[in-house]
Amino acid sequence: MRTVNANGIDLNVTEIGHGPPLVMLHGLLIGNIATWYFTCARALAGRHRVVLYDLRGHGRSARPTEGYDVSTMADDLAALAEALELESFDLVGHSWGGLIALDYARRYARVRRLATVEAPLAISESDALWSILSLDSEEMATELLAALPETLRRDFDPQRRRGRLRLEALAALAGETSLLDDLAERRPPTDEALGAIRCPVLSVYGAHSPCLGSADRLARALPAVRTVTLDGGHFLPLEAPEALGKVLMEFFDG
Numbered sequence: 019m020r021t022v023n024a025n026g027i028d029l030n031v032t033e034i035g036h037g038p039p040l041v042m043l044h045g046l047l048i049g050n051i052a053t054w055y056f057t058c059a060r061a062l063a064g065r066h067r068v069v070l071y072d073l074r075g076h077g078r079s080a081r082p083t084e085g086y087d088v089s090t091m092a093d094d095l096a097a098l099a100e101a102l103e104l105e106s107f108d109l110v111g112h113s114w115g116g117l118i119a120l121d122y123a124r125r126y127a128r129v130r131r132l133a134t135v136e137a138p139l140a141i142s143e144s145d146a147l148w149s150i151l152s153l154d155s156e157e158m159a160t161e162l163l164a165a166l167p168e169t170l171r172r173d174f175d176p177q178r179r180r181g182r183l184r185l186e187a188l189a190a191l192a193g194e195t196s197l198l199d200d201l202a203e204r205r206p207p208t209d210e211a212l213g214a215i216r217c218p219v220l221s222v223y224g225a226h227s228p229c230l231g232s233a234d235r236l237a238r239a240l241p242a243v244r245t246v247t248l249d250g251g252h253f254l255p256l257e258a259p260e261a262l263g264k265v266l267m268e269f270f271d272g
Contacts, residue, residue, distance in 0.1 A: 019051075019078070022071075024097035025090075030078035031071040031098070035063025038130075039104050040270060041095070042070050045113030045136075046086075047151070047188060048170065048253075050077035053112060057259035058266055065271055066108070071098065073115070075191050084196040087204065088114075092122040099128060106130050108270050112255055113138060120207060124214040133220040133269055135262065136252050139206050139232035151192040159185055169256045212239035219243040220269045222262065224250040244269070 019032045032051060040062060044053035051070045059068050072079035074094055075086060085091070095118060099107065108131045111119030116137030123129040150161045159176045162185075166174065175181035191197050221243050223233045229252060233245050246265050250257035 022098060022101050024101050025094045027074055027082050027085075027094070028080045029071045029074070029094065029098060031069065031102075033067060033069050034059060035066050035068045037066045039102075039107035040066040040068050041099070041104070041107055041109050042068060043095070043109070043111035043115030043118055044070075044073065044076070045115050046073070046076075047114075047191070048166070049073075049112065049115065052077075053255050057255040058263040061263045062267060062270065065267075069102065069104070069107075073118075075195060075197065076187075081190065081195065083194065084200075086191075086195060086197040086200040088117045088121045091118045092125065095122050096126060099126075104128065109133070110135065110266060110270075112136055113252065117207070120212065120215065123217060123219075124207075124211055127216075129217045131218045131220070131270060132215065133222065133266055134236070135222045135254055136224060136227060136229050137221075137232060137236075138229045139235050140229075141204065141206060151188065151198060158188065167251065167253050167257055170253065209235075209239040212236065215240060218269075220265070221245045222254065222265060223247055224252060224254050224257070226251045227254075228252065 019030055021028045022031045042054040042059055044050055050072050054070055062068055075081040106128045109119050109129050110133040112135040116134035119132060119134055123132045150158055162174045163171050174184050219240050221233055221236045223230050225247050236243050237245055248254055248258050248261050254262050
């Protein structure tokens with residue numbers, strides 16, 4: 019791992035593998051580099067230079083007080099691509115990372131192929147998780163443990179040191195940054211904005227996900243999109259890593 023200054027902040031970056039570059043973005047709040055590193059990234063690294071980084075305010079990246087909207091985070095990616103000299107690359111994003119990936123792909127011509135995993139295009143699809151941040155620490159822990167799949171609950175168990183640290187980091191994001199205000203002001207991308215994306219697109223959703231309705235929205239806005247539904251919920255990288263990895267490898271290596 020190393021630190022790369024991009025868009026005025028220090029981002030925690032790691033790279034694995036060799037070949038055409040592939041950038042993988044994790045989701046907001048719950049995610050970090052580990053979302054992909056311990057699930058699909060190492061398989062993809064067999065044929066790709068896989069670039070992973072913690073979004074601003076997450077993991078070991080810096081936690082600035084503002085800039086948690088999709089547009090600013092897409093600018094972070096643009097600056098990082100410049101710093102790493104990525105002239106063109108494949109891109110995949112999970113959840114909020116999928117929204118960042120969509121915004122970046124419509125604004126920049128560097129993306130060869132784009133895959134979104136559980137991108138919550140409708141505001142209502144993500145409200146339940148975002149609202150947890152407005153709770154106090156004890157309530158936040160209770161709600162998170164109830165909402166997360168078993169594979170993630172240990173990471174936020176307040177009885178464990180790691181869980182307490184993760185909850186403290188979430189509380190800091192909520193209380194010390196503009197994240198909650200940025201989320202309250204968020205607007206879904208328009209069909210016109212989505213239609214500006216010119217690269218091949220793969221759209222992946224879980225069959226039991228609250229975001230499943232966004233699959234139809236993407237299909238309408240991007241007629242050439244390839245849509246795949248996997249058995250699982252919102253946290254597909256952890257719930258169905260083998261199935262998701264296979265779909266991603268077929269798309270990026272096909």
